[in-house]
Amino acid sequence: MKVIQEVLPDSQVGLEIEIPSEMSQKTYDKVLQQMMRTINIPGFRKGKVPKPVFLQRVGIPQFKAAVLEELVQSAVDQAIKQENIDAIGNYQLKSDFEALLSQYEPTQGLTLQVSVDVPPRVTLKQYKDLTVQAEEILPDLEQVDKTLERYQSNLATLVPVEDRPSQMGDIAVIDFVGKVQDESGEWEAFEGGSAEDFQVELSEGRFIPGFIEGIAGMALEESKDLEISFPDDYSQPDLAGKPALFSITLKEIKEKELPDLDDDFAQEVSEYETIAELRASLEERYTKEATDRTQTNKNEALINALVEHLDAEIPNTLIQREVDFLLTQTIMQFSRQGIDVNKLLTREIVDNMRKQARPEAVDRLKRTLALGEVAKQEGISVDDDALEAKVEETMAEIEDVNQIDPERLVQVLKEELLQEKILTWLEGVNTVELVPEGSLKKADEEAAADADEPEDVAAENAVVDVDATAAE
Structure with a gap:
């Protein structure tokens, strides 16, 4: 079977497929036999319906359409296999189906055009020697006193x-x-x-x-x-x-x-013997939370920088899968809140939710692709021993393991470990500058305000600056 390939945008491959007459006739006979074996026509035993009677009952146009659908699917599957194309999702028929139907004859060949999605074409222009800024979160040890006050209030x-x-x-x-x-x-x-x-x-x-x-x-x-x-x-x-x-x-x-903040109090509200130990544990907890938030900010800054240097053609199949995932998460959240999703989610609302989720889906895919390209270029992978240890640790923390899909759990944990390993490597080959908490958000807000400033106001400010310079 002759196949001509064409590289298309958005990680698609176009295929022009010449279907030989032998394949066309074989598919015609196959579909005819399948449908004749299953159709029920009064006065005839199943599977014993004469061909003319069958075609009269079903209708020749409808039958030819069924044959053509089977023929196109078989031809595309064979072409993908023959050309070693790493296709994802189903094909998109570029030829007009009605035109193909009018041309189709089982004894003759047929030429059609389709496109298939393939894995994203990714180029990461730079991922080393970057300089990024991340907000440093300092521990708020006043939370220790506030927490103890809350414990006191509960026992008051x-x-x-x-x-x-x-x-x-x-x-x-x-x-x-x-x-x-x-x-x-x-x-x-x-x-x-x-x-x-x-x-x-x-x-x-x-x-x-x-x-x-x-x-x-x-x-x-x-x-x-x-x-x-x-x-x-x-x-x-x-x-x-x-x-x-x-x-x-x-x-x-x-x-x-309120009860006194003494050792007896510590023993009543915690596992610690003394109030000093309870305070120390709370200080450690809030210090760790601040450290973790700082690390999250560093990771976000590195990923955002990668995405800025990423060129990626993302096929619609992957985007739709990610949109479906986000939509499912939202629906599950509604259900947990006791909302009857069957009454709430009309077709129009679901369509709007899909549109709103698409930008987030694209952003999530870009982040994943950027990290994946770093792992590919640098040969970063997860050790089997580390993965096995993580799985065992996680399973030990799960109360009802029967509700867990083991294969899915392994996949999720492997992705988490790989991301941690990539981000650790990235932090080592790039520069992360820590800045005070809130400073980046303030800078973004000021930049947005400047961008929204009316042109006449900006022009007026410019005139003032020029006049001031002249006065000097």
Whole structure:
């Protein structure tokens, strides 16, 4: 079978295939026998239907279309094998199918054009001697005290208070009735807006703005009406932005009596014997978290630099696979949140989700291809012993191993280890400059603001600069 290849953009190969008459006739006979064996026609036993009756029932155009589809698929498969083409995904027919159908005769040859996706064509122009910047995350050891305070609060004893008004930090027990103002200005109760013996901690960030602050300062058995408004971005659209009136009665005030930060406390909230050991473990934890975040920033900076030096033609087949993966992840997340995806995801919504996911899919593929090209050029691979040890370590941490696909687990861990090895190698042959946390984000925001500056304002600034220079 004669095949002419053509290199196409986006990692595609075009194929012009000349199908010989022998293959055409053989496919015709094969499809005819298969369909005649399976068709049911009243008055005839299955497999014993005469050819003229079969063609009359099925229709010659429909039958020829079925033969042509089989012939094209067989020809493409044979051409790919014959030419040793590393094809991914299915073929795309470039010839007009209706035109081929009108030309097709089982005793004659046929010429058709198709394209197939092949692995990405990748060029990484530079991956050594790069200089990148990454934000350094310093440990915030104030988190140690905040964590200990949270542990204290969890173990606090609630002591009734009768000799003073409520204040921030107290626990208040209240009755309240909430109403919202409708379009006519009338106050009406709303679902979930009332409760009795409701216990609430008087701390910022709880409930809608003004509710907690309105309770602070109330005396025991005091009642008051509190007029506030729901935020415009409130989670319940029917309440968002509406004025609200809460009638509140303060029934109890309790203050927290915190336990001492001593060795007994450490033993109760942790595995450590002393408060000093607990503090040290927390300091180590937050230091490690900062170190890990810094390393993540370094890795991101290196990968971003690689992508900037990457030329890659990515076939649509791979992009669609990555889009499908991202879409599946999103749907699974919806399901875990208790959302009925069958009702939520209409065809239009899914199509929009695919469009929105495509840029992220392309970006993810570019990052993977860039790292893969480094591994290819430098011969970086994962040792079998290291992989086996990682698999054993991971399996030991999994409670129900029966729910794990062992082959998939090995694949994922191998990819993780390979990426770690590549990034370690890259850090050794490139320069990573550490800069203060937030500085790169600030620089990006300033650059974006400059890019968005109206031309007339930019021109005005330029005139001012020229005038100032002239004045000097």
